[in-house]
Amino acid sequence: MKLEGAYDPKLFESRIYEEWTDSGYFNPDNLPGLRKENYIVYMPLPNVTGSLHMGHTLDNTFQDIVIRYHRMRGYKTLWLPGTDHAGIATQYVVEKQLKKEGINRFELGREKFIERVWEWKKEYGGIILSQLQKLGCSADWSRTRFTMDPEYASDVQNIFIEYYKKGLLYRGFRTVNWCTRCGTSLSELELEHKEEETKLWYIKYSDEIVVATTRPETMLGDTAIAVNPNDERFRRLVGKTVVVPIVNREIPIVADVMIDMNFGTGAVKVTPAHDSVDFEIGERHKLPMIQVIDAYGKMTKEAGSKHEGKKARDVREEIVKELEELKLITRIEPYTHNVAICYRCNTTIEPIPSAQWFLKMKSLASNAMEAVRSKAVIIHPERFEKPYFDWLSNIRDWTVSRQIWWGHRLPVYFCETEKQKLAGNQQQEQFVVAKEKPKECPFCKKCEMEQSPDVLDTWFSSALWPFAGMSESDKKNYYPGNTLITARDILNLWVARMIYSGLEFKEEVPFKDVLIHGTIMTKDGKRMSKSLGTGIDPLKYIEQYGADVTRFAVVWQATGQDIRWDETAVVGGKKFLNKLWNAAKYVASNRQLATSNQQSEEKIPKGNTEVDKKIIDEINKLKKSVTEDIEKFEFSKALHDMYEFFWHSFCDEYIEVAKLQIQDEKQKEETQKILMYILSESLIMLHPFIPFITEVLWREGVKSKTPLIIEQWSH
RNA sequence: GGGCGAUUAGCUCAGCUGGUUAGAGCGUUACAUUGACAUUGUAAAGGUCACAGGUUCGAGUCCUGUAUCGCCCACCA
Numbered sequence: 001m002k003l004e005g006a007y008d009p010k011l012f013e014s015r016i017y018e019e020w021t022d023s024g025y026f027n028p029d030n031l032p033g034l035r036k037e038n039y040i041v042y043m044p045l046p047n048v049t050g051s052l053h054m055g056h057t058l059d060n061t062f063q064d065i066v067i068r069y070h071r072m073r074g075y076k077t078l079w080l081p082g083t084d085h086a087g088i089a090t091q092y093v094v095e096k097q098l099k100k101e102g103i104n105r106f107e108l109g110r111e112k113f114i115e116r117v118w119e120w121k122k123e124y125g126g127i128i129l130s131q132l133q134k135l136g137c138s139a140d141w142s143r144t145r146f147t148m149d150p151e152y153a154s155d156v157q158n159i160f161i162e163y164y165k166k167g168l169l170y171r172g173f174r175t176v177n178w179c180t181r182c183g184t185s186l187s188e189l190e191l192e193h194k195e196e197e198t199k200l201w202y203i204k205y206s207d208e209i210v211v212a213t214t215r216p217e218t219m220l221g222d223t224a225i226a227v228n229p230n231d232e233r234f235r236r237l238v239g240k241t242v243v244v245p246i247v248n249r250e251i252p253i254v255a256d257v258m259i260d261m262n263f264g265t266g267a268v269k270v271t272p273a274h275d276s277v278d279f280e281i282g283e284r285h286k287l288p289m290i291q292v293i294d295a296y297g298k299m300t301k302e303a304g305s306k307h308e309g310k311k312a313r314d315v316r317e318e319i320v321k322e323l324e325e326l327k328l329i330t331r332i333e334p335y336t337h338n339v340a341i342c343y344r345c346n347t348t349i350e351p352i353p354s355a356q357w358f359l360k361m362k363s364l365a366s367n368a369m370e371a372v373r374s375k376a377v378i379i380h381p382e383r384f385e386k387p388y389f390d391w392l393s394n395i396r397d398w399t400v401s402r403q404i405w406w407g408h409r410l411p412v413y414f415c416e417t418e419k420q421k422l423a424g425n426q427q428q429e430q431f432v433v434a435k436e437k438p439k440e441c442p443f444c445k446k447c448e449m450e451q452s453p454d455v456l457d458t459w460f461s462s463a464l465w466p467f468a469g470m471s472e473s474d475k476k477n478y479y480p481g482n483t484l485i486t487a488r489d490i491l492n493l494w495v496a497r498m499i500y501s502g503l504e505f506k507e508e509v510p511f512k513d514v515l516i517h518g519t520i521m522t523k524d525g526k527r528m529s530k531s532l533g534t535g536i537d538p539l540k541y542i543e544q545y546g547a548d549v550t551r552f553a554v555v556w557q558a559t560g561q562d563i564r565w566d567e568t569a570v571v572g573g574k575k576f577l578n579k580l581w582n583a584a585k586y587v588a589s590n591r592q593l594a595t596s597n598q599q600s601e602e603k604i605p606k607g608n609t610e611v612d613k614k615i616i617d618e619i620n621k622l623k624k625s626v627t628e629d630i631e632k633f634e635f636s637k638a639l640h641d642m643y644e645f646f647w648h649s650f651c652d653e654y655i656e657v658a659k660l661q662i663q664d665e666k667q668k669e670e671t672q673k674i675l676m677y678i679l680s681e682s683l684i685m686l687h688p689f690i691p692f693i694t695e696v697l698w699r700e701g702v703k704s705k706t707p708l709i710i711e712q713w714s715h
Numbered sequence: 716g717g718g719c720g721a722u723u724a725g726c727u728c729a730g731c732u733g734g735u736u737a738g739a740g741c742g743u744u745a746c747a748u749u750g751a752c753a754u755u756g757u758a759a760a761g762g763u764c765a766c767a768g769g770u771u772c773g774a775g776u777c778c779u780g781u782a783u784c785g786c787c788c789a790c791c792a
Contacts, residue, residue, distance in 0.1 A: 006754075193789095200792085213792060226792095263791040270792095277790040337791090383719065387787065390718080394789090488787080523727075525785065556740075559729065561720075562786080566727040568741035571754085575740095578754045586751030640729075640739070655751080 003588055003700050007581035009546025013692045017133060020695075025709055026140045028076040028478075032710060039075035040481030041067055042466055042498075042511065043139060044490065045147065047086035048121050049093050052131035054520040054528055054565065055487055057538040058558055061551045061689075062485045062517060062635060064137050068688035069630050071138070072713040078478055081132070081139035082465075083125060085148040087407040087458040088182060088190075088344050094120050094406075110405050110453075117406050121146075131539065136547045136691050138709070145469045147461045148408070152469030156461045157411040157435055159468070159505060164433045168360045169400070171431070175272065175279035175289075176399050178352045179342040180297040184403040185356050186342065187457060188396070189493050191349060193338040202265065202331040203323060206242045208234075209253070210330055212264030214337060215274075216323065217316040220247055220303045221292040224270040226281055229255035231266050245328050246319070247304070254285045273353045289353055297350050312350070355429075357401040357410065357454070364500040365392040371499050376509045380633055381560065384491060384516045391492040400457045407455030413437050414452060417444035463497035466510035480508045485515045515633045518562040520554075525564055536565055548690035549573040552639070555689055559636045576643055577693055580686070583651050587675045588701035590662065603715055605673040609661065612674055615654045618645060619681050623714065626685050639689055646682050654678070676702065684711055 024030035028038070041063050046056060063079060071077040094117050095105055105113045129144065145152055163169040176185040204210045209225055222244050227234035238255045251270075258281060259268055272282030273291040282289060292303035299307040299315055307315045323329045340349040369392050371377045372385060379385050401410060415430040430443040431452070441447045461468065467479050480502065484495060495514055502510035522528055528535045541550040552573030557563045604620075607613045622645050629638035654674075661671040680702050687694040687708050698708035 003751095006752080211792080215792085258790070260791045268792050275790080275792075277792080280790080338789090386718070390788065519786085521785090527786095557727075561728085564727065566741080568727070572740050575752095575754045579752065582752035582755095584751085589751075637729080644739080651752085652756080656756095659750085 003581075003585045003697070007578040007693070009548060009577075009692060012696045013134075013136075013546055013548070016692050016695050017136065019707075020138065020709055021141070023707065023709070025071070025707070026079070026138050027142050028078045028140065031071065031076060033074060035074055035076040037075050038478065038482070039067070039070035039073075039077045040478055040511075041077075041079045041483050041485070042481055043079060043081045044484070044486045044494070045082050045084040045462060045465060046128045046132075047089055048083045048125040048128075048146070049086055049089050050083075050128045052128060052135070052538055053530075054536055054538055054554070056128070056132070057135060057550065058517060058520055058554045058563075059485060059487065060132055060135060060137050061554050062515070062558070062633075063483075064135075064139075064551075064691070065555070065630065065635055065688040066483055066485070066633075067138055068691060068709065069713065071709065072684065072687070072711060074712065078143070078481075079137070079139040080143055080145070080465075080478075080481075081129065081137075081141060082145035082147070083128065084458060084462050085121075085146065085407065087402060087404055087455060088184070089458075090117060090121070091404050091406040092182070092344055105405065113405055134539075134542055134547060136551065138691070143470075143474070147458075147465075147469070149469050151471075152461070153408055155464060155468035156408045156456065159464055159501070160408075160411055160456070160460075161433055161435060162505065163359060168364070170358055170360065171355060172358050172397075173353060173355045174358070175274065175276050175351050175353045176356055177276070177340065177349045178295065178354065179345065179347050180295065180350050181345050181347040182342060182404065183295065185354060185399050185401065186349070187399050187459075189459075190343050190457075191340040192343045192346075194341050194346075195336060196339045197334070197336050200264070200333040200335040201320060201323075201329055202333075203245070203269075204328045204330050205245060205267075205269075208237060209242050209267050210265045211267050211269045212333075213269055214335060215271075215316070216319045217299075217312050218271040218274045218292065219244060219269055219319065220299075220307070221271045221273045221290040222249070222251060222269045223272060223282065223287040223290060224251050224285060225253045226256045226259050226268045226270050226285075227253065227266060228259040228261045229257060231259075231261045233266060245326060246322060252285075252287075254281070254287075256281050256284065274351050276351055279351075279353075291353050293350060293352055295352060295354070356399050357412075358397040359400050359460075361395045361397050364504060365395045365496075367503045368392055368496050368500040371503060371509050377499055377512060377514060379491075379514045379516065381516065384488060384514075387488075388491055388496060392496060398457075400460050401452075401454040402457055403453070404455055407458065408461055410452040410454050410456065411435050412452040412454075413449040415441050415443040416447040416450055417441070459493055459497060462494055463501040464505075466498055466502055467506060479506055479510070481511045483513045483515065484511045485517065487519055488516045489519075491516060513633075517558060518560060520563045520565055523564050523566060528565075541570055545570060545574050546577075546692070548577055548693050552576065552690055555635050555639050557636070576647065577690065579647055579651060580682075580693060581697070583646070583655065584679055584683075584697040584701040586655065587679045588703075590672050590675060591703075603677075605670060605677050607674055608667055608670050609657075611654060611657045612661075612670065615649060615678060616674065618649055619678055623681060623685060627713070630688070635689070638685075642682070642685055642689075646686075650678055650682070680704075683708060684713060687711075 067077050067079045098104060177191060178185055198214050200212050200214055201216050202210050202212050225242055237253050241250045241252050243250050258277060270278045270281050272279045272287050273289040274293055290302050292300055293312045294300050297312050299310050299312060301308050369389060372379060411434060413432045418430040432438055438449055441449045466481055467475050498510050522534050526534050538550055549570060553569040556569045607616050622641060626638045658671050658675055661667040683694045683698050695708045698704055
């Protein structure tokens with residue numbers, strides 16, 4: 001194509017991307033030259049349900065910058081893309097689709113339902129990746145993985161089995177966070193919190209024991225009263241018993257450090273089955289568990305025939321009324337507190353006891369902390385180390401099993417005979433952890449064993465992203481990687497888990513640098529959210545202004561703090577790229593034929609005049625600082641500096657003087673060389689940031705035979 | 716309840732280890748221009764750097780406190 005007219009990305013962006021794809025340079029195995037060192041970036045996997053939003057745009061532009069930069073520096077660069085099956089999220093989407101058709105997943109059945117999800121994935125699962133291609137991302141698409149690929153699934157199962165063999169994975173019957181709508185357990189990181197106005201009811205258990213509670217209905221499952229061991233008021237009562245009103249059950253009074261003497265009355269009712277703190281107190285004091293609420297949020301038989309089958313929420317009122325009649329409510333206070341809700345459907349979480357699989361976190365967490373403490377992994381900026389350490393040092397065992405259908409089914413097989421015999425007591429089942437279903441049940445020798453219906457927490461499989469599902473040779477040649485770039489919200493959810501998984505199974509941290517960048521918010525500082533209608537669609541910018549302008553606008557603003565999205569940065573980008581386009585057009589029109597010869601000995605012109613020397617000196621300094629900035633992940637600063645140099649020093653000052661110098665035959669050739677030199681160097685430096693326009697100008701203006709994508713950063 | 720971040724021109728933001736008239740993009744004003752570029756050039760207006768103390772020869776930059784906004788984390792029932 002000819003360099004003419006104004007800058008119009010529509011004329012070349014898609015064509016250039018195709019050429020890059022055809023060249024194979026996104027794949028490290030195809031890169032020319034002697035490349036000894038790897039440089040690997042792991043793409044934070046977008047959910048298959050996702051479509052490109054501003055967060056992805058920033059995230060992936062940053063990743064593309066480091067990848068393109070290192071490719072030009074002569075590394076074997078590999079950017080590993082893929083998508084996450086996103087268990088609950090995807091299941092939820094397909095369930096909604098079914099709902100429109102008037103059926104639910106249970107009517108469809110597990111197998112049919114999963115087929116439906118796969119169909120959905122086939123149709124929509126690739127959208128986000130093609131949008132990333134529009135953005136110009138130079139990931140190695142030939143290595144695209146999906147966390148439910150057969151190879152990936154196989155690795156996930158192997159890891160599960162390995163954990164089990166190491167004794168780090170166990171089956172337990174414990175009080176877990178339960179979403180009654182999704183019908184599954186959730187880890188604490190999958191919870192959100194919302195403020196709720198409620199009441200604090202003071203209930204009299206005896207003359208000396210009054211407890212304050214927000215959930216009177218759970219008293220039906222009380223198995224103790226707890227007080228702080230240092231609380232003088234109750235010291236003499238510890239070890240004695242008290243009777244639970246209404247149910248008339250005698251329960252002990254125990255002392256536990258968990259109890260805050262200053263809250264309420266200082267005495268707490270303990271319901272191990274329906275509160276995770278109470279569960280722990282129960283374990284310490286060997287208290288029985290009485291489950292009065294079931295998996296649907298309804299009262300169980302244990303709650304008494306009067307309440308059985310009713311919604312827990314309704315029973316609350318009834319209990320209060322009953323207690324009032326017995327004159328056992330001594331006080332009611334208005335009270336505001338946070339309740340946990342399901343991150344996916346916002347349903348209030350109901351802690352209930354349930355048989356689940358748990359990963360022991362103590363050693364894994366301490367390995368992950370050591371990795372950062374020893375600087376094997378460096379978190380940038382440093383302040384994000386604190387939330388990382390805080391979470392890991394207070395960690396509890398991870399509930400990894402989920403009661404949904406879409407996901408990695410556990411490689412666990414139950415004895416059906418035992419199960420029948422022990423119906424109703426889930427703590428005593430018999431099972432085998434194995435990759436394949438055993439031919440013969442080792443327990444009863446006669447039953448057809450059945451695979452556990454549970455699937456794994458999605459994050460269990462994404463924690464293995466740096467190696468799972470890769471070919472054997474890739475596993476060997478492309479681990480560990482170098483850099484992970486992401487937003488702060490998945491630091492613990494994902495990053496920490498990749499670090500200890502890598503250490504556990506590959507004996508090495510998966511990456512050295514973790515860059516946590518700011519979050520893009522609306523101009524008035526609100527979170528961008530599709531459901532709130534506050535989201536801004538980057539595809540709109542890509543469509544209207546091109547990918548380069550979009551990337552420019554994002555990087556321009558991404559200084560490290562959270563970003564209040566400002567449209568004017570897009571305008572600035574558009575103007576700058578137009579400036580770049582026109583300057584290149586001018587320089588190309590003044591091409592000095594002798595210098596188009598790439599063999600030219602003299603790569604760096606010396607210059608005759610003061611302005612010549614000044615501009616050469618300036619760009620050489622700029623090259624150095626941009627290089628350093630990229631190494632330090634200071635992308636925005638690098639872009640601002642290049643902008644300043646190119647527009648004001650080069651275009652406004654040098655080119656204007658050059659026009660005069662070219663009139664002088666003695667200076668003409670050197671001036672033209674300098675123009676071309678500055679343009680070339682500028683294109684090289686700008687390429688990681690705005691790859692399309694620079695590639696086009698490189699070919700059409702500089703007339704280089706080497707594509708810019710693999711041009712050397714410095715000679 | 717704890718932690719972190721922010722508070723600098725009309726808007727969105729830079730300003731590293733404290734040092735001459737505090738910078739950028741966008742916007743605004745005046746003039747210029749068909750010569751790479753009107754998605755332009757030149758020039759200009761616009762800030763008591765949230766507030767109060769302190770350290771210092773000197774503070775937007777360090778310390779203490781206050782206020783406002785935002786974000787995380789939390790087992791005060």
